[in-house]
Amino acid sequence: MNILRRLCLALFPVWFALCAASGAVAADTPYTFDNPEHEARYKRLIAELRCLVCQNQNIEDSHASLAQDLRAEVYQQVTRGASEEAVVAYLVDRYGDFVRYRPPFKPSTALLWLGPALLVGVGGWIAWRTIRRHTPAAGPSVTEEEEESLT
Amino acid sequence: MTPELGHLALILAACLAAVQAVFPLVGAQRGWGAWVAVARPAALGQCLFLLMAFAALAHAFVVGDYSVVYVARNSNSLLPLQYRIAATWGAHEGSLLLWVTILGLWSGAVALRSRALPPAFAARVLGVMGLVSFGFLAFLLITSNPFARVLPALEDGQDLNPLLQDIGLVMHPPILYTGYVGFAVAFGFAIASLLDGRFDAAWARWARPWTLVAWIFLTIGIALGSWWAYYELGWGGWWFWDPVENASFMPWLAGTALLHSLATSDKRGLFRSWTLLLAVTAFALSLLGTFLVRSGVLTSVHAFASDPARGIFILGLLALVIGGSLALYAWRAPKLGAVSTGFTPVSRESLLLANNVLLAAATASVLLGTVYPLLVEALGLGKISVGAPYFNSVFVPLALAIGMLMPLGSAARWKSDNAKRLAGQVKYAAAAACVIGLAFGFAVLRDSIWVSIVGTVVAAWIVVGTAMALAERAKASGWQNLSRSVWGMGVAHLGVAVAIVGVAVSASASLEVHRKLSVGESADVAGYRFTLSSVDEVTGPNYRALEGTVHVTRNGAPVATLSPQKRAYGVRGMAMTEAGIDPGITRDLYVSLGEQLEGGAWSARLYVKPFVRCIWLGALLMAAGGLIAVSDRRFRETRTVSRSRVAGPAAAGGVG
Numbered sequence: 001m002n003i004l005r006r007l008c009l010a011l012f013p014v015w016f017a018l019c020a021a022s023g024a025v026a027a028d029t030p031y032t033f034d035n036p037e038h039e040a041r042y043k044r045l046i047a048e049l050r051c052l053v054c055q056n057q058n059i060e061d062s063h064a065s066l067a068q069d070l071r072a073e074v075y076q077q078v079t080r081g082a083s084e085e086a087v088v089a090y091l092v093d094r095y096g097d098f099v100r101y102r103p104p105f106k107p108s109t110a111l112l113w114l115g116p117a118l119l120v121g122v123g124g125w126i127a128w129r130t131i132r133r134h135t136p137a138a139g140p141s142v143t144e145e146e147e148e149s150l151t
Numbered sequence: 152m153t154p155e156l157g158h159l160a161l162i163l164a165a166c167l168a169a170v171q172a173v174f175p176l177v178g179a180q181r182g183w184g185a186w187v188a189v190a191r192p193a194a195l196g197q198c199l200f201l202l203m204a205f206a207a208l209a210h211a212f213v214v215g216d217y218s219v220v221y222v223a224r225n226s227n228s229l230l231p232l233q234y235r236i237a238a239t240w241g242a243h244e245g246s247l248l249l250w251v252t253i254l255g256l257w258s259g260a261v262a263l264r265s266r267a268l269p270p271a272f273a274a275r276v277l278g279v280m281g282l283v284s285f286g287f288l289a290f291l292l293i294t295s296n297p298f299a300r301v302l303p304a305l306e307d308g309q310d311l312n313p314l315l316q317d318i319g320l321v322m323h324p325p326i327l328y329t330g331y332v333g334f335a336v337a338f339g340f341a342i343a344s345l346l347d348g349r350f351d352a353a354w355a356r357w358a359r360p361w362t363l364v365a366w367i368f369l370t371i372g373i374a375l376g377s378w379w380a381y382y383e384l385g386w387g388g389w390w391f392w393d394p395v396e397n398a399s400f401m402p403w404l405a406g407t408a409l410l411h412s413l414a415t416s417d418k419r420g421l422f423r424s425w426t427l428l429l430a431v432t433a434f435a436l437s438l439l440g441t442f443l444v445r446s447g448v449l450t451s452v453h454a455f456a457s458d459p460a461r462g463i464f465i466l467g468l469l470a471l472v473i474g475g476s477l478a479l480y481a482w483r484a485p486k487l488g489a490v491s492t493g494f495t496p497v498s499r500e501s502l503l504l505a506n507n508v509l510l511a512a513a514t515a516s517v518l519l520g521t522v523y524p525l526l527v528e529a530l531g532l533g534k535i536s537v538g539a540p541y542f543n544s545v546f547v548p549l550a551l552a553i554g555m556l557m558p559l560g561s562a563a564r565w566k567s568d569n570a571k572r573l574a575g576q577v578k579y580a581a582a583a584a585c586v587i588g589l590a591f592g593f594a595v596l597r598d599s600i601w602v603s604i605v606g607t608v609v610a611a612w613i614v615v616g617t618a619m620a621l622a623e624r625a626k627a628s629g630w631q632n633l634s635r636s637v638w639g640m641g642v643a644h645l646g647v648a649v650a651i652v653g654v655a656v657s658a659s660a661s662l663e664v665h666r667k668l669s670v671g672e673s674a675d676v677a678g679y680r681f682t683l684s685s686v687d688e689v690t691g692p693n694y695r696a697l698e699g700t701v702h703v704t705r706n707g708a709p710v711a712t713l714s715p716q717k718r719a720y721g722v723r724g725m726a727m728t729e730a731g732i733d734p735g736i737t738r739d740l741y742v743s744l745g746e747q748l749e750g751g752a753w754s755a756r757l758y759v760k761p762f763v764r765c766i767w768l769g770a771l772l773m774a775a776g777g778l779i780a781v782s783d784r785r786f787r788e789t790r791t792v793s794r795s796r797v798a799g800p801a802a803a804g805g806v807g
Contacts, residue, residue: 109523
């Protein structure tokens, strides 16, 4: 039911018909780049930045007007030559870490980033102990009455 | 009147669920045969009343009874019939009713298909399922009654959310729920055996087909959801690592681990307490998913706290079920004290163990990433987002490691294998896989992103290695004597390889152009020329739309005509994007229209997505492999003993 969560898309308020009739200026203007590196940087950035008013969407996918403003901001900074880090720092400064889909590594996220490696390590260690416990002392003949448990 | 009958049926189902829980569990504990015998009729009765309640709600939708609040909020007289039926599970109350109805169907299936089991054991399985069912029925009746009336009745309904007016809503939720609710059966088996204090190889053999069928449904359900999101949401993505998606992916990962560990318990009598724990975990994750999706906690911890009635109830239920079963596990599992058999570090057992470690770590990592923002916010440490960049960097290496182990697991022998023999058997497969994978990778990948290159090599390794492992086994027994389980494994593993190709190639080689297009203008993407020929008004049953006609040519030769739409749904006044897609195994052409810009031009997004279809094709192959395995004679023998007259659990589960 993921679609239920993506109502944001459907919530942009004006009928396109009305929009067309009144000749309102749409903000979904495609951007053009002179420098392909800028374009790549822009695409990487908008894919990893969160639309703050949406349920859970990056600013690339979102139709919300805030996302359009953020895209414009990113576009301007990137074409002015700002680095990826500089753009992210600017947005984090204004909106907090919530705007980043790639959370920064800091004390409160240490467990998040190290957790998976820790899990594989601990799991691997338990598995190795289990294998050793089941390994017959001599040769591959089947032994009985081994303590049987992984946990 | 019908809604009241539905409400009554729901209350009766709750009563029968209580009966199904109390009498069999107490009876089995005390050895009272008459109480044990209550289990089956109670389960069948509960199933019947649930179906009646469900039918009553569906009826209210079909006839358009807008005096029912839930119907008035989610339907409309202009809504086409198939969506009116699907709207039954289109929002909170109805989707919970679907959840519990499917649980009722699984209970009914167990009641009909468990005659081969010792009566006390079967009674415990049904008793545990009855307990879960009672919890959810109480939740439904107390906090989320789908039959509540509004007086006076509304003139017409407020319509179903246009995003949901799609064949996706008709198919995706019932199939997905059948999958993850189906893990309730394995959960019931696990709790029953903990209560029973016995866990032998026969247990694993009984539990395997049930788990497999649930897993097949879950696999198809997730794939359907991904496909639906791909064509409906209009920006060509197919997986977003959204918490709601993760909610169904975690049980799938745990269920996949469970299938492999069940196979080991069945064939070799090993890892039994671990298998029990996995069976509990898979269902616990299904419940957690239901909590995440249904409590509103995802929007924000604060939103949850401000309207906590529903959330607290499910959280309590979750704590009770998970805490209770883990406590029981901690108490009883050490006493299972089974006779175990030995195996050496190089053996299929060890490799299956490694598979389980990696799958468990993947499951736990997805869980960590999904709940971490909630924990951080709840602890007052600020608000963070955990999204695709995190999940990709954690999950992809684990998935590739699992892929690398797969052919080894199929090639290694049980008990004890020789590292030299194993290396000798797989070395040509590995070499061939490197050549094929690299050649294919460099031929189709645009940016040659190393992860995607590794992905194509691993996929080739899975295909070649698995085929050679099957050939090796066939050398001993002959191809015609390979069991269905072995064939099923081969097909399912092939599916994993195909899905990896889809993910790796579409992720690195897709091209997107976001361009202003006026009628008559063209844009080129990856050798394809997209021309917006016209934009016309069209009228649907409950919407008006502007439909673009986009002709696609390659070197002047026509390839496809796409019809992307911008729809306006009258009742809710919502605008929707319908992508125009030309599907193909090796590439999809995808167009979605954005807004109309000044001067009448359109903001158009044009995509060429190579091999994206392989993702869902791979999932279908996995499900097909599961289906082949479930038809194995090993599992049917138990059925012959059962002398039952109905079809298999597959048919029973398929009703939902």
